[in-house]
Amino acid sequence: MAARFKLGSYETVRDDPLGRSHVGFFPRMTEEEAWDAGRGVWRMSAGKAAREKFALIVGEGVVRAVGQVTGFAVHGDRIELQGHVLGEGHPVRDAYLGKPDPVGTGSQNPVGYCDLPEEKQFILSPCHCGCGLDTDRDFLPGHDVRAMQARVRQHFGGSPLKFIQWVDDQLAGPAPKEEGQEQ
C-alpha cells in the first residue's frame, strides 16, 4: 500500500516543525517542491507511516511528486515523512506522476491509501527458503538453490538425480495401463 497526501491551498506558515515558510500547492511547482510541501505534517498513525514505502503528493487532483519513504518523525499529533523524491525511470514514479489522483475522490481527508501494482516488486516479504530474512523477490540471492538442496537432502537421500527423476515422473502423470494388451 502507498500513502497519498493532498496538498491544500498555498499559505505562508510560522513555527512550522519542518522549518518551512509556506505549505500547500502552487502552480508549476517542481517535484522537489511538491515533496517538501507534501511530506508533512499530517494526522496519521505512526503504524501506518512505518509501513508505507511510497507517497504520492497530489495538488489540484494531479500527482505532483512521488516520494520514497525511508522513515518518519512525530511532531505532537502530526507525522513528518522522511525520504526523497523518486527520479525519472522509477516505475512507481513514472506510472503516476502527472496522472489523476489514484485514490477515490469521495473523501475530503487529505491522507489516503491505495494499492499500487507497480510497488509490489519493492515490498519486502519473508524469503521462501525459511531463513527469516526479508527480500523483495521470492528468495534472497542463492537461497532458491539452498531451498532446493534442502529438499534433495531431506526427501531424495541427497541425490539430485533421484529428485529430477521424481519431478519428471510427476509431470508425466500416471503410467498408462494395459498398454500393448489390446490383442
Ligand SMILES: [Zn+2]
Ligand atoms: Zn532465505
